[in-house]
Every structure is written in structure tokens, then in C-alpha cells.
Amino acid sequence: MAIPPRLDEAKSPGFSGTAEAGLVAKGRYVAQLGDCVACHTAPGGPEMAGGRALETPFGTIYSTNITPDVQHGIGGWSYAAFDRAMRHGVTAKGHRLYPAMPYPSYAKMSDEDMAALWAYLRQGVPAVAQANQPLGMHFPFDQRWGLAYWDAVFADKTPFVPNPQKDAIWNRGAYLVQGLGHCGACHTPRGIGFQELAMSDLGSKGKLFLSGAQVEHWNAVALRDLWTVPDTVEMLKTGQNRFATASGSMTDVILHSTQHVSDPDLVAIATYLKSLPSDTAKTAAPVAAAPASAAASAAEPPAQLFTSAGGLGYTQFCTDCHRPTGGGVKGVFPALAGNPTVAAQDPATLIHITLTGWKTVSTGAHPRVYTMPAFARLSDAEIAEILSFVRQSWGQGAGPVAAADVAQARQQLDPKVDTSAFETPRLSKLLAEPNAQQLVRGMRLNAETHLLLPKNVGNDLNCTSCHLNAGTVADGSPYVGVSAFFPSYAPRAGKVITIEDRINGCFRRSMNGKPLPPDSDDMKAMVAYFDWMKGNTRKEDKVPGRGVGKVDPKIVPNLANGEKVYGAQCAVCHGQNGEGLKDAAGRTVYPPLWGERSFNIGAGMARTYTAAAFVKRNMPIGFHEKFPLGQGGLSDQDAVDVAEYFTHQDRPDFPDKVKDWPKDPKPKDARY
Structure with missing residues (x-):
């Protein structure tokens, strides 16, 4: 259907009846390009029904209902009224819109795109009878009549004009960035009247366009010549690239808008952004790009x-x-x-x-x-x-x-503060101790065990593989208070053991290696680190978060479900075949869970219910908002199922297993 350039509704076919399906579909794509849903949908609310709080230095604006509801939305509007609101910031009732609505950017839209958007909002969006919320603006900014002066002084409503010296791809990108994408609303600095200091790359202030700004306590980075075209396309399509991962309000833009944009349009956007000159030093790429299965950089630690x-x-x-x-x-x-x-x-x-x-x-x-x-x-x-x-x-x-x-x-x-009872020891305080060098060495032996002690570690694990964050995480086998409980009776050994014995047990079992000499400097450093972690703990004290907790041993494992849970939650870090993850330099990132480079059958983690308790509280990381690793969160059943799955895979034998539990009953989930 041909859309005439005039805005007179009476002479615009298609708006007195039903628009063609193709026009509505195009309008949906235009709405995605314009990211309408991000602002006009409240969290958890109906789509396009408004109510989202938009914070400004002058108070809070709530987005409006733009569904075709007649009473609260735009169902009673004409196309001409809609076009006026989009390009000039004036509603059907004559109210002026605050420039949080980027109408100066939308003024650059083509008539064809505007008509398609109108068709979609009228016929492709369900009507929602939801009233608009009142303004939360401070006086005198709650007086809309003052917006007429703002509009006269600051509103740049220049239509988009293609640059004849540039190709079609560049011009398409410029149109999308300056107009529908309204990228400058966040990435261009604003002036004293909260106006964007530049609406395009033209004119005396053109170099300010997309040069970076702060929005709602987020720093919107400068987009001018930021990355290569493929890097920018990857970010807009996936939310991450080799340089960064989206954060702040940009996550909404990618979620609702750019991931749905066609590849040609993404290339056009990236081409235009790459063409903009910048005085900012170029961002250096990671030292060595990693293969698909590895971590990103092969650089050395600072x-x-x-x-x-x-x-x-x-x-x-x-x-x-x-x-x-x-x-x-x-x-x-x-x-x-x-x-x-x-x-x-x-x-x-x-x-x-x-x-x-x-x-x-x-x-x-x-x-x-x-x-x-x-x-x-x-x-x-x-x-x-x-x-x-x-x-x-x-x-x-x-x-x-x-x-x-x-x-x-x-x-x-006003962020939410974690209030759990476990007081996480701070490694930074090691430096204040008289034996700081020894303590830091002990900590590093926990964090980098297989690198620093290759003669004693026979696999790719570190102490911190099980004792998270060098033993400082609640329910992650923390070291807090541990040395206070030694010497103590160990049922598996059938005798009283020292802390040195316990450490060497881990070397022989969890690390499938050889014990450290008890009088060696490295053993003394590890024990000193444990003693520092002890603090004022006494043997009779109960330490919140000590150990890994427990899981009901009556839960019957479902091996098939365990395999599914492993594939969905564990494989990304520990490998599809339990092989672990290495970086481009061959360093272990996350340890293998089975195979020759993993713990042997004598390790506590080889037992189903011990492993399940650890998994329940500590795996996967980055799963939710628990301090400090977003760790844990699987159900008891899923934890038992996945523990049964990975603990019973092939792993090294433990020759001294015949000496275990000489006096006490052997746990039912022991591997031997």
C-alpha cells in the first residue's frame, strides 16, 4: 500500500479501515527499531500500557498507555494527532510531552515508517484499559506550559536528509541511529535545559553527538568509532562481544530492540558509528582472543x-x-x-x-x-x-x-545489603599482619595450588575448587575457625589427625597427588593462613556457614535427570564431557569433574550426598543474587541427581582406599 507523504488523515488511505497485514508487520519492526516497548511497558505490566518510571533530574515521569484503548490509550486519536505527538511532542488533547519522549529524534522518521508504526499500534497491539499515572515532577517542572518555551529554544526537529556523498548503508545507519534508534537520548551529553547538545553529527556541535553521557547513575559510553563493525553488530545482537557485556538500561534496549533488528540494519548502524571521528583513545582488545571453548585472554595477572x-x-x-x-x-x-x-x-x-x-x-x-x-x-x-x-x-x-x-x-x-550472619574474612587485611608475606603465600597456595605445587598436585584442581574464594564463602567449605577444631578424630582415618594430616589428605585425594612435607615452608604457610582464618574461634564454638551443609540421604537419585541438569547448568563451565575449561594459554579456568585430571574416588567430593550438598549451596555460580558469587540455587532433588551423575563418571583410583573407615561404618555413598 502506498503511503502518501501528506499527514492529512482524510487523504491517507488505510486509516479509516483495516491496514494490510504487511503494513502492520512492518510497523511491528519499526516499533522494535524505536524500542517502544522498553519505555511504554512497566516491569511485569501489560505491553505498551505505560506506567514505567523514567527518572530525570527534575522528578519522575511515567510513560503513557499507547495501546488502542479509547479511554486511556491512543484508540481515539487520529493519525494526524499521532504524527504530531511523535514529531512535535504534542498530544491529541494539546498537552506537551516532556522530552523524555524523544520526539526530536522521531521527527527524523520517514512518513512510511510513521504510517506503519501507527498501523501496528492500532491493529497489532491489544487494547489495555489501564489509566496513566500522574506526574512525579517537582515544581515548577510539573507545569507543562513551560515546555512550549523549551520546545522553542531547544527542540531540533530537522528531518533526516540523506548524505549524497555517502552510500546507502551509511545513510540507513545514520537514519536509524539519529531517528528511530534515538541513540543520542542516552549517549549524547545534555545541556542546562536537559536538551541533547547535538541531534546528529552535523554542525558546530556535531562532535558531541554520541560522545557519552550519564543516565540514571549509569555511564553511557561514547559510541563514536568505539569498535569494529562486526564487534558492534555482535554487541547489539547478543548483548556481549570480546570487549564488554551490556549493562544498565542498555540491557533493555538489546532485549526489546536490537536483538530483533535485521543483520543488514545492524551492519548499517555499526558502519555509521564506526565512521564518526573520535578523540578518545581506542579500546585495546584482550591480548589474545580465545577459541570458542576457552576464556578470553592469555595475558598475565597484574x-x-x-x-x-x-x-x-x-x-x-x-x-x-x-x-x-x-x-x-x-x-x-x-x-x-x-x-x-x-x-x-x-x-x-x-x-x-x-x-x-x-x-x-x-x-x-x-x-x-x-x-x-x-x-x-x-x-x-x-x-x-x-x-x-x-x-x-x-x-x-x-x-x-x-x-x-x-x-x-x-x-x-540505596542498594540492598546482604545481612547473612557469616562474616566474610577480608584477604586485604593479610597485608597488615607481621607475617604478611607468609600469609599471602598460604592464600596463594590455596588459590593456585596446581600451578605453585606441581609436584604435589596430580590434576587440574586447586584448594579453592572446593573451598570457594580461598575459603571465605559461607557453606563453601570456608576455613573460618577450621584450625581451632584440630587435632580431632577422623572417622575415615579411624584416628586423631592434625591439620597437616587433613591438608595432606586433600593433596592425596582431591588433588590425586602427593603430600607436602609437614615441616616444609609451604605447609607452614598454609597452616599459618588457616590460623589467621581461625580468628577468635574456639573448639566449642559453632561457626555459621561452616562446611557445605547437608542434603537428605533418603533422596533417590535420578541419573537421567542428573545428566539433563549437568548439560543445562554445569557444562558451560566444566565441559560437555567433564573436561573442565582452560584459557587460551592453557591455564585451568574451571576444573574437570571427571577423567584423569579430576579428583580420585577417595575424595569426599566423589560421594554423591557430599557433592550434592556442595552443589546445592555453591553451584552454579552467577545463578542469582546471593553474595558473593550468585552461587547455589538448585533444588535438593536436582542437586542429588547431578551429583550422582558426575561423581559416578570415570575418575582415578585411590590405592589406599582399603585403609579407610577401619573402625567406623562406611558411608552408603562411598565409591568403594
């Missing part, structure tokens, strides 16, 4: 990782996902090396994510959502130290983060 408070804080709370090298885990956890959010002059997004947490966006390419929990339990100074370390290591010269900046953001964001 030298200050174990010598600074920020580095030790990062070691404790960040390395399990972002890795000691800052390389992240491809397709799972974002890299920090080469990440524009890390290198941004404004650290607002880093602080925001750290205080409130973060989730990946679910896209067709990456449907599983991974979560970073909020770290608001850490003090302002601790967060500042960690983020300063991150920016010093991978920020390409980005400045440090001040504790005052974190405090200000905390006040503004």
Missing part, C-alpha cells in the same frame, strides 16, 4: 594482584568470574581488559554495578542469564580499592575511584 589491598580484594571477590588476568570467560562473564566501562573517565557504571549487581541480557544467542550479586556489603573504602585496582590494571590510564564517590552513589542508589 603484578600488584597480591601486593595491594585492592588486588587482594579483587582476588577474593572477582577472580572466579573475571579471572586473575581480567580476561573474563568467553560467552559467560565479561572481560575487564579492553572493556570501555572500565576505561571510561566516569566510573559511575562500575560503581553502580558493584553496589547493586548486574545481569546479562537474555538473547537468542545467549539465552541463559548470568548474575553478578550486589557487593554493597563491602565498605566504601573496600569497593574504591578494588575498582581502583581494576582501573589501574585494565583501564588504560583511567583514574582511581575515591571512597567518597562510592559513598555518594550508595546514598543515591
